[in-house]
Amino acid sequence: MKEKIIISPSILSADFANLERDIKAVENAGADWIHIDVMDGHFVPNITIGVPVVKSIKKVTNLPLDVHLMIENPQIYIEPFAKVGADILTFHYEAVEKANVSDIIEQIHSFGIKAGLSIKPKTKPEEILEFLKDLDMVLIMTVEPGFGGQKFIPDCAEKITILKQEAPENLIIQVDGGINDQTAKICTSYGANSLVAGNYIYKSENIKQAIKSLR
Ligand code: DX5
Ligand code: ZN
Secondary structure, three states: OOOOOEEEEEHHHOOHHHHHHHHHHHHHOOOOOEEEEEEEOOOOOOEOOOHHHHHHHHHHOOOOEEEEEEOOOHHHHHHHHHHOOOOEEEEEHHHOOHHHHHHHHHHHHOOOOEEEEEEOOOOOHHHHHHHHHHOOEEEEEOOOOOOOOOOOOHHHHHHHHHHHHHOOOOOEEEEEOOOOHHHHHHHHHHOOOEEEEOHHHHOOOOHHHHHHHHO
16 A cells, blocks of 8 residues: 655745635645744744744644744744644754754653654754654755745755664654655655645645645
């Protein structure tokens, strides 16, 4: 049987003045999760969504909220995001001290939600192998984090192979950045089983068809 691919549309490409409409659109079109990009203007150059917006989003969807923290000091924000309804909290390896990674994963789990760890394009997958056993998800960035609509970096996808070899069976391997029907195939062939897509889904004429084409 074909492995189930978790599709997580990134609302960074939605119309923020019509967020409820655009979230319902992907929910009705078969999305599995809602990907929320939190940016602080420090870890990445852009500023996007914070805790109050996630609280409002929770009220308008039943889909799990897949919250991608592109922020410095993520440990300070785990409790607030967990309390407003994040179901998966992913933080960046580059944003913390390596010595604190395990504690942060534990902190996320203490709220009964899933923990993800993300790496930027220049970070080697070998750096995070020791954490795989404690994680629910690894997020491999296939563009430099910060903006939607960038071009997929093929070298990043190759990292999946290394992670896949070491990954426990239930680890979710997610990719994010420049995902479309073509690049999705590359990633899933290496073993990714969760795809984030912003522009490809939201700028398509037919959202349902776009989501289907990623599976
Ligand atoms: C980029 C974000 C992505 C972004 C992806 O830093 O993490 O989630 O929305 O957008 P696309 O799919 O347009 O590359
Ligand atoms: Zn993201």
